[in-house]
Structures are given as structure tokens and as C-alpha cells.
Amino acid sequence: MSKLRFDVVSLFPEVFEKFFNHGLIKKAFEEKIASIHIHNPRNHAIDNYRKVDDEPYGGGAGMVLKPEPYFSVFDQIPKLNKKRILLMTPQGRKISQSDFSRWSKEDQLILICGSYEGFDERIRSLADEEISIGDFVLTGGEIPAITVINGVVRLLPGTLGSAESLEEESHNEFLLEHPQYTRPAEFRGVKVPDVLLSGNHKLIREWRQKQREIRTKSRRPDLFELWKLDQLSFIKRSSLLKTEVNLRIGNGYDMHRLVSGRPLILGGVELSHPEGLGLDGHSDADVLTHAIMDAILGALSLGDIGKYFPPDDPKWKNADSLILLGHVMELIEKKGWQIQNIDSVIVAERPKLKPYIDLMKEKISKKVGVNIDDVGVKATTNEKLGAEGREEGICCHAVVLMKRNEKS
Numbered sequence: 001m002s003k004l005r006f007d008v009v010s011l012f013p014e015v016f017e018k019f020f021n022h023g024l025i026k027k028a029f030e031e032k033i034a035s036i037h038i039h040n041p042r043n044h045a046i047d048n049y050r051k052v053d054d055e056p057y058g059g060g061a062g063m064v065l066k067p068e069p070y071f072s073v074f075d076q077i078p079k080l081n082k083k084r085i086l087l088m089t090p091q092g093r094k095i096s097q098s099d100f101s102r103w104s105k106e107d108q109l110i111l112i113c114g115s116y117e118g119f120d121e122r123i124r125s126l127a128d129e130e131i132s133i134g135d136f137v138l139t140g141g142e143i144p145a146i147t148v149i150n151g152v153v154r155l156l157p158g159t160l161g162s163a164e165s166l167e168e169e170s171h172n173e174f175l176l177e178h179p180q181y182t183r184p185a186e187f188r189g190v191k192v193p194d195v196l197l198s199g200n201h202k203l204i205r206e207w208r209q210k211q212r213e214i215r216t217k218s219r220r221p222d223l224f225e226l227w228k229l230d231q232l233s234f235i236k237r238s239s240l241l242k243t244e245v246n247l248r249i250g251n252g253y254d255m256h257r258l259v260s261g262r263p264l265i266l267g268g269v270e271l272s273h274p275e276g277l278g279l280d281g282h283s284d285a286d287v288l289t290h291a292i293m294d295a296i297l298g299a300l301s302l303g304d305i306g307k308y309f310p311p312d313d314p315k316w317k318n319a320d321s322l323i324l325l326g327h328v329m330e331l332i333e334k335k336g337w338q339i340q341n342i343d344s345v346i347v348a349e350r351p352k353l354k355p356y357i358d359l360m361k362e363k364i365s366k367k368v369g370v371n372i373d374d375v376g377v378k379a380t381t382n383e384k385l386g387a388e389g390r391e392e393g394i395c396c397h398a399v400v401l402m403k404r405n406e407k408s
Contacts, residue, residue, distance in 0.1 A: 003156055004106065006036040007077045008145055009070065010113040011052065013038040015142045025150055028159045036149065039077060041069035053117055065119035070112070074126050083108035085128045086148065088141025089119075092130035099131070100151035111148060113141030174227035176216045178208040246404040248337070250299025254290035255387075255395035256281045266346060266353070266394075267360025267377060268322040268367075273351050279394060282311040286321035288346055288360065288377065291398035292368075293321075293328045296339070299402045300332060325367050336405045339368045343376035344398040347388045353379035 008016060016038055020026060028034050042050050046068050053063040084106050103109055112127060124130065133144045153159055181192040195207045217224040258264075262278030264271045267288040279285035293305045308331075309316045309324055316324070332338070342364065346353060357377050365372040382388040388395055 003032075003158075004034045004104070004152070005080065005108045006034060006149055007039060007108065007110045008036065008113065008149075009039050009041060009073055009077075009111065010140075010142055010145065011040060011042055011115060012113075012140065012142055013040050016146065019146050020149070024159055025153050028153045028156065031158065033156050033158045034153050037077075039073045041065075041073045044069040044072035044076075046072075056118075063117045065115060065117055065123065067120040067122045070119070070123050070126070074110075074112070077110060080108040082106055083110060085110040085112070085126060087112045087114070087124060087127035087130045088132075088144040089114055089130050090132050090135075090137045092132040094135070095131050095133060095148070097151070100148070100155055103148070104152045104155040109148070109152065111141075111145040113145050115140045174216070174223045174230060175212040176220060176223070178211040178215070247340070248299040248402045250295040250297070250400045250402070252291040252294030252296070252298060252398040252400070253395065254287040254294060255393050256285040256287050257393045258391055264351075265321070266356070266396075268320070268363040269356050269359050271351055271353070271356055275350075275391075277391070283309065283316050283319040283324065284321050287394055287396040288344060288398070289321035289325050289364070291344060291396040292342055292364065292400065293325055295342075295398045295400040296328055296332060296402070299400055300335060300337060302331070322363060322367050325364075329368055332402070333405075337402050338405055339370050339374070340401040340403045341370065341374040341376070342368070342398065342400050343378075344396060345378040345380060346394065346396045347380055347382050348394040349381050349384070349389060349391050 010016070016036065020029060020036065029036060042052050045052055045066075051066070052069045053065050056062070056064045084103055086103075086109060088111065112123070114123075131144070131148070133147050138144070181196060185192045185197065193207070195203050198204070213224070213227075216227065256279040258273070258277040259280040260277060262280055263284065264273050264278040265284045265286045268286065279287065290305060297303055297305065297308075305324070305328075308327065309319070329339075357379065360377050361372050361375045364377075365375045368375075384390070387393045
């Protein structure tokens with residue numbers, strides 16, 4: 001099966017036979033890299049005279065192509081899923097090499113050729129795109145269609161022998177092709193540039209690139225300006241990628257049991273539980289702060305909080321978790337990182353956390369050195385489900401975005 005199917009709607013099918021019976025394009029069709037099918041609207045005319053045009057409503061010079069033959073022939077063309085339908089018209093958008101590249105990725109191109117007479121406006125509704133090859137008027141759409149087919153087929157894998165031929169030729173990357181020379185090395189007093197005879201491939205590449213820029217600036221200043229804009233965009237994209245490499249994301253989780261005789265501390269804020277319950281743990285069991293620390297350490301692949309504050313170390317007995325968070329911040333700052341923002345969610349049936357959230361955000365933001373608006377703390381219940389819903393414990397999930405310090 002061919003890689004790309006062309007269907008051409010034209011009143012002059014014999015035109016295409018001559019153009020595609022030579023060279024690389026003929027080879028592409030013979031080797032089924034592409035296939036071409038011509039459809040004549042005249043064969044779908046609805047009267048005995050096979051008439052495809054008529055006088056325009058409202059009067060005026062010339063004739064207008066009728067919609068019935070074109071819609072009829074279009075309806076009978078087999079349609080593939082991945083296709084583009086192109087209408088050849090001097091009113092269309094002027095095409096470029098990038099269009100050929102885009103269309104070469106389709107499975108089917110349907111090309112509708114108009115004529116010097118113009119066509120009924122309703123025929124436009126068949127097309128995905130209306131295209132032109134320049135700011136001039138031809139007697140029909142056949143030459144633009146031939147241009148499209150030629151430009152697309154030569155981009156299909158297998159048509160040209162070398163991928164470099166496509167990469168370096170005119171209009172790729174907005175630059176025209178560099179000057180080309182072949183034997184003899186000197187002809188009528190004009191010598192081949194020495195660099196091309198040097199065998200130094202690096203110097204040859206540099207010379208060719210420079211010549212492309214010079215030639216484009218001189219002959220097509222419009223393309224040269226587009227190329228310069230594209231280079232600026234590339235620099236910006238590269239800068240963005242560099243920034244992205246210097247970002248890390250970590251997520252953390254912690255859960256502690258609710259027990260009697262213990263304080264309930266979240267985000268460094270002591271709360272009152274209706275049943276007098278608090279969180280059980282070696283330190284103050286602040287699940288919010290613990291989840292944030294876990295996310296920070298995870299972002300830099302530094303392990304979890306148990307590695308730095310072991311639950312069997314008397315040093316951390318009933319420790320204030322915000323102090324532990326301060327130790328974690330010292331660690332990451334030494335490694336050249338800082339917090340960009342934090343988001344977290346606490347899962348607890350009771351008590352109501354909303355009155356305390358702003359204070360939690362304030363304490364955490366001061367400890368990690370960010371604006372209070374860069375710390376997110378949300379609260380939700382578990383709808384009476386699971387350990388949190390049965391009030392056996394409280395848990396917290398946290399996500400941290402970190403960035404490398406500019407000085408690092």
C-alpha cells in the first residue's frame with residue numbers, strides 16, 4: 001500500500017500524466033511511495049452536454065463552475081482518516097516549504113483544481129485549506145496542484161537518496177541553499193572556493209552556513225528576518241530548558257495516630273480536639289511539617305526524615321517539628337537549592353482546621369524562607385472512611401517545587 005495517496009479533482013487529467021512520468025517523482029509512484037488518482041468532474045455532470053459551468057447569478061463576465069459535479073465527484077473519492085483537502089485558488093494562502101513538510105505526514109491529500117472561470121462559492125466548503133502558489137492568476141489549479149504533489153512527494157522517505165539533501169536545501173530553516181560547485185575546479189577563470197577543496201568538513205559546514213545567511217539576506221530579506229526571529233526563539237527555548245533542568249519536585253506523606261494525653265500540633269500551631277486527642281509520635285508528631293520535610297528531601301533524593309531524625313534518638317524526643325524543618329532547610333541550602341512553593345492537604349475529620357490555616361502558612365513560610373502566598377495548606381475530611389474517617393489518625397500529603405540557587 002502507498003504511503004501517501006493523492007486524489008486530484010481536475011477538468012484536465014491529461015496534464016498530470018506528462019508531469020509525473022519522469023525522474024524521481026515517477027520513481028516514487030512506481031515504488032508505491034505515493035499514489036495518484038485523477039477524478040474528472042465532467043464525468044459527474046448532470047445534463048446530456050456534460051456541462052460543468054454556468055452563468056453567474058447577478059450577471060457579470062465569464063462563467064462559474066457548478067457545484068453539483070464537484071460535490072458528486074468529491075463524494076465518490078475514498079476518504080482516509082488522516083487527510084487534508086486543499087482547494088487551489090488565487091484567493092488562497094500562499095504556501096511555503098513548511099506546508100509541504102506538514103502535508104507529507106498525512107495519509108491522503110485531496111486537491112481540488114478550479115479554473116480561470118472561478119467556481120461556485122459553495123465548493124469552498126469542501127476544503128480544509130485554500131492555497132495559492134503566488135500573487136498571480138493562472139488559467140487553472142493544475143499547475144499549483146502539480147507543485148504541491150512534487151513538493152510533498154520528494155519529502156517522503158525513499159524518494160531522495162540522502163536525508164542531507166532535504167536538510168540543507170533551499171528554504172529549510174528559512175535560509176536559501178548555499179552555492180554549489182562541481183568539476184572542473186576552475187572554469188573560465190572562476191575557481192571553486194578553496195575551502196571546498198580543503199577536505200576540512202568543519203570549515204566547509206561553517207562556510208556553507210555563512211553563505212546561506214549572506215545569500216538569503218541579499219535575495220530574500222523577508223526570509224532572513226524570519227530566520228533571525230526563529231534564532232531568537234531558539235535561544236529563548238534553550239534558556240527555558242536550562243531553567244527546567246534546575247527545577248525539582250518532591251512529594252511527601254505522613255500519618256500519626258490520634259491518642260489521649262498528647263498535644264495536637266499541625267504546621268507548628270497547637271489545636272484543640274473536641275475529644276482532647278493529640279497525635280502520637282517521637283517528636284511532636286506534626287504531620288503537616290513532616291510531610292513537607294519528606295517532600296523536600298525526596299525532591300533532592302536525600303532519603304526521608306527518619307534518616308536524619310531517627311525515632312529512637314532521645315535527642316528528638318518531643319522535638320518541635322519546625323526546628324527539624326529548619327535543619328532540613330540548612331541541608332538543602334548547602335546543596336544550592338531553595339523552595340519555590342509548597343502545596344499540602346491535611347486529611348482529618350476533626351477539629352475544623354480553617355481557622356488555623358493562615359497561621360500554619362505563616363509559620364511554615366517563615367521557616368522555609370518564602371512568601372506566605374507560596375505556601376498552600378488545604379484541609380479535607382475522609383467522609384468517615386478509613387483510619388482518618390474513624391478518627392484513628394490524621395495524615396497529610398505535600399508537594400514541593402524547588403529551584404537551584406542562581407549562585408550555584
